[in-house]
Structure formats: C-alpha cells, structure tokens
Amino acid sequence: MTEAQDEAGAFRALADPTRRQILEDLRGGELAAGEIAARFAISAPSISRHLGVLKGAGLVTERREGNRIYYALAEDRLATSIGRFLSAVCPEQIVLRHTKWRSGAQSEES
Amino acid sequence: MTEAQDEAGAFRALADPTRRQILEDLRGGELAAGEIAARFAISAPSISRHLGVLKGAGLVTERREGNRIYYALAEDRLATSIGRFLSAVCPEQIVLRHTKWRSGAQSEES
DNA sequence: TAGATACTTAGCCAAGGTGCTAAATATTGC
DNA sequence: GCAATATTTAGCACCTTGGCTAAGTATCTA
Numbered sequence: 001m002t003e004a005q006d007e008a009g010a011f012r013a014l015a016d017p018t019r020r021q022i023l024e025d026l027r028g029g030e031l032a033a034g035e036i037a038a039r040f041a042i043s044a045p046s047i048s049r050h051l052g053v054l055k056g057a058g059l060v061t062e063r064r065e066g067n068r069i070y071y072a073l074a075e076d077r078l079a080t081s082i083g084r085f086l087s088a089v090c091p092e093q094i095v096l097r098h099t100k101w102r103s104g105a106q107s108e109e110s
Numbered sequence: 111m112t113e114a115q116d117e118a119g120a121f122r123a124l125a126d127p128t129r130r131q132i133l134e135d136l137r138g139g140e141l142a143a144g145e146i147a148a149r150f151a152i153s154a155p156s157i158s159r160h161l162g163v164l165k166g167a168g169l170v171t172e173r174r175e176g177n178r179i180y181y182a183l184a185e186d187r188l189a190t191s192i193g194r195f196l197s198a199v200c201p202e203q204i205v206l207r208h209t210k211w212r213s214g215a216q217s218e219e220s
Numbered sequence: 221t222a223g224a225t226a227c228t229t230a231g232c233c234a235a236g237g238t239g240c241t242a243a244a245t246a247t248t249g250c
Numbered sequence: 251g252c253a254a255t256a257t258t259t260a261g262c263a264c265c266t267t268g269g270c271t272a273a274g275t276a277t278c279t280a
Contacts, residue, residue: 008127011121011124011125011127011130012125014121014124014125014195015121015122015124015125016267016268017118018268020117020121020195023199024195024198024199027198027199032226032227033226033227033228034225034226034227037227042268042269042270043269043270043271044226044227044228045227045228045229045230045269045270045271045272046268046269046270047227048227048228048229049228049229049267049268049269050268051227051228052228064276064277066226066277066278067225067226067227067276067277067278068225068226068227068277069226069227069228073199073200075199075200075202075203076200076203078199078200078203079200079203079204083203083204085124085130085134086192086204088134088137089133089134089137089183089185089188090183090185090186090188090189092185092207093185093186093188093189093190093193093206093207094189094193094196094204094205094206094207095204095205095206095207096203096204096205097202097203097204097205125237126237126238128238142256142257143256143257143258144255144256144257147257152238152239152240153239153240153241154256154257154258155239155240155241155242155257155258155259155260156238156239156240157257158257158258158259159237159238159239159258159259160238161257161258162258163237174246174247176247176248176256177246177247177248177255177256177257178247178255178256178257179256179257179258
C-alpha cells in the first residue's frame with residue numbers, strides 16, 4: 001500500500017465523528033470492542049464496522065485475548081498518515097515531532 | 111457555529127482527495143476558480159462545489175475581482191479546526207505552534 | 221459436546237456525496 | 251443593451267456510507 005493511499009484512508013476514516021471519538025477514547029489505553037461499543041448509542045455491529053475501517057486505515061491495532069478483542073491506538077501511524085499533508089498545507093501552524101514519514105523507510109503491513 | 115462543528119466540517123471537507131489537493135495548490139498563493147479547475151480532470155461545476163465545501167468548512171476564503179473569484183487558503187483555520195483533535199489523540203507526535211483554538215475567542219463569519 | 225459470551229459478517233435500506241450537463245447569475249467591454 | 255467570459259446553481263444518476271437486525275464464528279466453561 002502506497003503512502004498516498006495511507007493518507008487517503010486515514011482522512012476518510014477521520015471523516016466520521018464516531019470514529020474520531022473512538023480514537024480519542026483509545027488515547028486512555030486499549031479497549032475491548034465491547035467496551036468501546038458500550039460508550040456509544042449505536043449497535044455493536046456498527047461499532048465493529050467502524051473499528052474495521054480504523055484498522056484498515058492503520059490507525060488502530062487489534063489483539064485477541066480469549067473471548068475479547070482489544071483495540072489500541074496507532075498514534076505514530078496517525079501522525080505519519082496525515083503528517084505529509086499537514087506539513088504541505090500549514091507548516092507554520094503544525095509541527096511534526098517525528099518526521100519518519102519523510103525518511104522513506106515505511107513499514108509495510110497487510 | 112461551535113468549535114465541534116468546525117472540527118466536523120473540516121474533517122468532512124478533508125475526506126475528499128480533490129479538496130485536499132486544492133488546499134495544497136492554494137499553498138502557493140491564491141488562485142481563481144477557473145485556474146483551480148484547469149488543474150483537475152473534472153468539470154468546473156464540480157470544482158465549484160468542492161470550493162463551496164471548503165469555504166463552508168472555513169478552510170478557504172474567497173475574494174471577487176472583476177470577473178474572477180479568487181480563493182485563498184485559511185491556514186490558521188485549518189490548524190485550529192483539526193488541532194484540538196490532533197492534540198487529543200497524538201500530542202507526542204504533533205505540536206501546534208499557535209494554540210489559539212484553546213483561547214475560546216473564535217472569529218465568527220457567515 | 222452444549223451453552224454462554226464476545227465479536228464479526230451478511231443483507232437490507234435511507235441518506236448523502238460526487239460526477240455530469242444545462243441553465244442561471246455576475247461582470248467586463250463594446 | 252448585447253455578447254463574451256467566469257463562475258455558480260439546479261437537476262439528475264450513480265455509488266458509497268452508516269445505521270439496523272439476523273445469523274455466523276471464535277473462545278471459554280462446564
């Protein structure tokens with residue numbers, strides 16, 4: 001997957017307010033899918049799909065532990081995915097601390 | 111318009127790759143609608159609507175000069191609109207240079 | 221193996237987004 | 251006022267998205 005597609009996927013994922021809230025909630029540490037679903041008024045399957053979109057965009061990771069599937073924020077991926085764009089459009093206002101996205105050494109996962 | 115709605119509008123606007131490219135193009139200085147349209151393979155009316163979305167999100171400003179309507183990047187608005195979210199989710203990776211978004215004194219335009 | 225729990229996948233539907241062409245509006249210049 | 255130019259608005263078609271319920275898969279417990 002190219003860097004540009006990463007960027008597109010990340011921005012599409014961030015377009016939905018529920019998904020943005022999930023990312024904010026995960027800031028406090030990993031959460032099981034059910035724990036996430038319990039924080040919203042929508043059904044568990046809908047949350048599951050949102051989590052799928054976030055995972056597809058590389059913004060979260062999942063880890064199975066017995067019955068439960070824990071989701072965790074992939075902060076670095078979020079920053080690298082949208083970092084190129086932000087640096088291109090408003091470099092004076094927003095600064096990236098880790099500019100790995102520029103080094104060209106990208107991790108390549110499925 | 112509330113700050114949260116600003117944020118939602120900005121992220122929805124950024125979801126489309128054409129609109130992101132328009133913002134990048136405007137980084138080089140203001141451009142007339144027709145000049146922007148000429149850079150894309152899609153029709154002028156479609157570009158016009160994209161510009162309307164960007165303007166609605168407060169990410170660009172428009173200025174009429176005779177026949178032409180020039181669009182300019184509103185960099186500070188972009189930074190403030192998405193800044194709160196970025197600071198909430200990945201504060202270690204991304205730093206805001208101007209944290210006006212925290213002062214609560216938001217400019218209110220139509 | 222059977223049942224309970226946790227989560228996802230499948231299928232449906234309403235709503236919204238994005239593209240197009242044609243028509244309307246605004247401005248310039250003769 | 252009329253024609254030309256620049257841009258937007260209107261109306262339509264198509265696809266995607268996001269919600270739901272029902273059904274399927276995976277894991278634990280007994």
